Amino acid sequence: MTSTGTATVTLPSDEQILIVRDFDAPRALVWEAYTTPELVARWWHARRGEVTSIEIDLRVGGSWRYAMTTSESGFEVAFHGAYRELVPHERIVSTEIYEGAPEHEAVNVVTFAEADGVTRLEILMQADSRQTRDAILATGMEDGLQDALDLLEQVASGR
Amino acid sequence: MARAATTADVFNAVAEPQRRAILDALGSGERPVGELVRALALPQPQVSKHLRVLREVGAVQVRGSGRLRLYRVNGPALKPIHDWIQGYERLWSDRFDALADVLQELKAREGARP
Numbered sequence: 001m002t003s004t005g006t007a008t009v010t011l012p013s014d015e016q017i018l019i020v021r022d023f024d025a026p027r028a029l030v031w032e033a034y035t036t037p038e039l040v041a042r043w044w045h046a047r048r049g050e051v052t053s054i055e056i057d058l059r060v061g062g063s064w065r066y067a068m069t070t071s072e073s074g075f076e077v078a079f080h081g082a083y084r085e086l087v088p089h090e091r092i093v094s095t096e097i098y099e100g101a102p103e104h105e106a107v108n109v110v111t112f113a114e115a116d117g118v119t120r121l122e123i124l125m126q127a128d129s130r131q132t133r134d135a136i137l138a139t140g141m142e143d144g145l146q147d148a149l150d151l152l153e154q155v156a157s158g159r
Numbered sequence: 160m161a162r163a164a165t166t167a168d169v170f171n172a173v174a175e176p177q178r179r180a181i182l183d184a185l186g187s188g189e190r191p192v193g194e195l196v197r198a199l200a201l202p203q204p205q206v207s208k209h210l211r212v213l214r215e216v217g218a219v220q221v222r223g224s225g226r227l228r229l230y231r232v233n234g235p236a237l238k239p240i241h242d243w244i245q246g247y248e249r250l251w252s253d254r255f256d257a258l259a260d261v262l263q264e265l266k267a268r269e270g271a272r273p
Binding site for chain 1: 170232243247250253254258259263264268269
């Protein structure tokens with residue numbers, strides 16, 4: 001069974017994004033890599049820049065904040081939120097706010113499911129509107145994160 | 160003021176929910192304005208105005224068929240929007256590739272334990 005490869009992204013509804021990938025590792029380790037600040041700092045950059053700060057207060061009601069400087073433009077992007085539900089090694093429900101458009105919020109449900117030593121990681125993002133969902137998708141645009149963030153701010157301001 | 164790039168225009172044009180609804184309604188094929196008015200339950204002047212915006216950015220095209228003008232989605236103009244998903248997928252693939260590298264190290268550490 002192959003456990004590597006690309007993440008798959010689908011859009012289950014107008015306001016949702018689902019990201020899925022299998023990892024060749026038991027879910028206790030995937031959970032550890034996903035929730036330990038020093039480890040998150042080593043993968044969250046997505047090879048697009050440098051992580052400048054990872055704060056994780058892993059308890060219900062606790063907050064998190066991730067920030068990075070993009071290598072393309074050198075400006076900082078940051079996200080933060082709060083944990084709503086935590087089931088160790090199984091499930092995290094948290095809010096997510098992009099600090100460039102703080103009036104919009106997404107709720108992320110992350111699940112860790114293991115079979116035969118392979119862990120399926122699923123992130124289901126529920127945005128507060130289709131526009132927010134599309135703005136989140138736009139952050140992956142190849143033509144530049146700056147363009148995407150400009151767009152996101154336009155969308156967020158309702159223009 | 161400088162005119163925004165065409166792709167930005169498409170993004171702006173489809174950021175409007177009623178225009179998204181028009182594109183959805185045209186997804187199944189060509190339709191005249193009257194059908195769109197009925198399908199979306201919007202006043203005709205409003206639908207016509209949205210169609211004009213969508214035509215200006217190339218998101219829809221129109222052809223005359225007798226007295227009927229038929230509107231259709233122009234796929235290539237909407238490609239930047241499909242690229243959103245691909246770009247986002249690449250972002251997460253790169254992120255998860257880096258996560259997989261971290262996991263390999265954690266596994267090696269576990270394996271090294273007595």
